[in-house]
Amino acid sequence: RQTIADARDFSSGILRRIQERPIISNDALADEAFRNRKSVILNKIRSLIAAPLMIDKQPIGAVYLDSRITTGLFTQEHLDLLIGVTPLISSLIEKSRLMRELKWRSPYQFDPGELYLETDSKLMAEIYGMVEKVAASKITVFLQGETGVGKGVVARLIHEKSRRRGRFISVNCAALPETLFESELFGYKKGAFTDARRDKPGLIEEAHLGTIFLDEVTAISTAAQAKLLQVLEEGRFRRLGDTEVRECDIRLICATNMDIEEEIDSGKFRKDLFYRINTFEIKIPPLRERPEDIIPLAEFFLKKHAQNEGKKIKGFTQEAIDILLAYPWPGNIRELMNIIQRAVILARGEWITPSEFVTDLSTQTISRDRLISVLRDSKTVAEAARRLKIPRRRIYRLIKRYNIDKDNI
Structure with a gap:
């Protein structure tokens, strides 16, 4: 010693x-x-x-x-x-x-490749069929879908099924300030601006022979759009402040949850760039349109997070399953994953019950009119709860929330 x-x-x-x-x-x-x-x-x-x-x-x-x-x-x-x-x-x-910083810096975080890719829904089966067909090509892919539907997972799947030897780099364009986007994407030359103390390659160079995924692509500036168009058309670009023209071989996948045609009409997004990135379009449906995927996804996240937390959880009670199926999931898969993760942390037994859902999902799925209608047709609150497939205590919460006089309905 x-x-x-x-x-x-x-x-x-x-x-x-x-x-x-x-x-x-x-x-x-x-x-x-x-x-x-x-x-x-x-x-x-x-x-x-x-x-x-x-x-x-x-x-x-x-x-x-x-x-x-x-x-x-x-x-x-x-x-x-x-x-x-x-x-x-x-x-x-x-x-x-720099690579470690790049990997863990929030705008470039990679989507977890272990996310559930099997599917019971016909809609998603069709999408994965399209992924199989387009993966072998170098063609640019444009993904559309609501926030949280899994656009990043699909983008990574396309890369993994392709023959490209380079890296997969994911960039959240909306998370980068407009002033930094160009230098991060294309790199810069030493002295290009005050803090440019050395030459720095951009993400385009890092993705050479690989795939770069631009999420929320409509957020990038018009100046960066012009340079991106040059990359797509010529496979060439310049670092910020540099005169040297560099070549690159990348596969570009873009995504947005915006109405891109509105962005084009308002002049925020270039029409010629849209035509280049929209060569092959894949629309990913929201979770509410494929309810058969909700429970398999929930079970996948349950297994994953229970293992991470060192807990032995067998599954969901039927009451919890009914609530998960009834909820519209406006945040899609991301929201489902977060709900299940919190439920695992709060769980004390072997089964996940509705009480473990931090967000009261049941109160967000039953309207006031629906509740009043069921209460009118039921002799007791217990009967109304059975009809709505929720606990009686949740009925009382809803009655209080909606300010319903159950004796005069």
């Missing part, structure tokens, strides 16, 4: 010493700079050589080699080689760091 601690101290000392220049020592035990360090003495370090790893002129680490047997092992030739290699290593580390 003492040796490890001393070695760690020595490494930080080396890093401090080589912030501005590399170090080479023919015999560390005799070298005034190192001979008094405990790690040198304990490990009997003889020859050593080290060079800093720098990013933006700031040290982030070092490449360090030593020998505990031979003195004079390293020469000036070795030092020159190390000086030549460390910038390449620094560049790889920086790219790796």
Whole structure:
């Protein structure tokens, strides 16, 4: 333990010493700079050589080699080689760091590929049939559908079933400020603007030989639309502030939940770009139009989140299933996933009941007129609850919410 601690101290000392220049020592035990360090003495370090790893002129680490047997092992030739290699290593580390930031930065988060893709609905079966047919082509795909229907999942599925060797990159255009979108998508040259301290490749370059998915594509500026059109028509683009024309090979998938024709009529979206991205259109139906998928999806999310939370949950009670099927799901699959995740967290037993639904789904599915009609035709509140397939306590909540006088209806 003492040796490890001393070695760690020595490494930080080396890093401090080589912030501005590399170090080479023919015999560390005799070298005034190192001979008094405990790690040198304990490990009997003889020859050593080290060079800093720098990013933006700031040290982030070092490449360090030593020998505990031979003195004079390293020469000036070795030092020159190390000086030549460390910038390449620094560049790889920086790219790796940027890739991690890119992956987890919210506008570019990838859709979870494990999401449910099997389907019991005829509508979705037709869509996945279209995915199978279009995946092998390089053709641009345009996805339309409400928020939360799974456009990102379909886009990723198209990429995974394609023959493209590059990455799948998802960009939420609406989450990026207009001032940043161009530089993020196309990259920039050092000095292009105040904070451009180095050249930076854009997402178009990162997606070379792969697929880039632009969600909420109608949110991008008209200037960025013109550059995107050039990419589609010529496979070429320029980084912001650069004169060099670069080539790229990407597969573009776009999506929106807006009425894109209205955006075109208002001048917010270019008609010629729309014709290019709308080569192959897939309309994804909302969850309420494919109710046969609700329970399989709910069970998928239940299994996934129960496993994540370390809970053993068998499934949903029939009462909970009835409520899930009756709810219109305006937020579609995303809303369903969030509801089930919260229910799993709140669950105390082996079954999910309506009481675990944080959002009172039943109160959002029964109108005042519907409730009054059922109460009129029922002899008791219990009978009304049976007819509506909800607990009696929910009937009382609805009566209070709608300010209904049940004795005079």
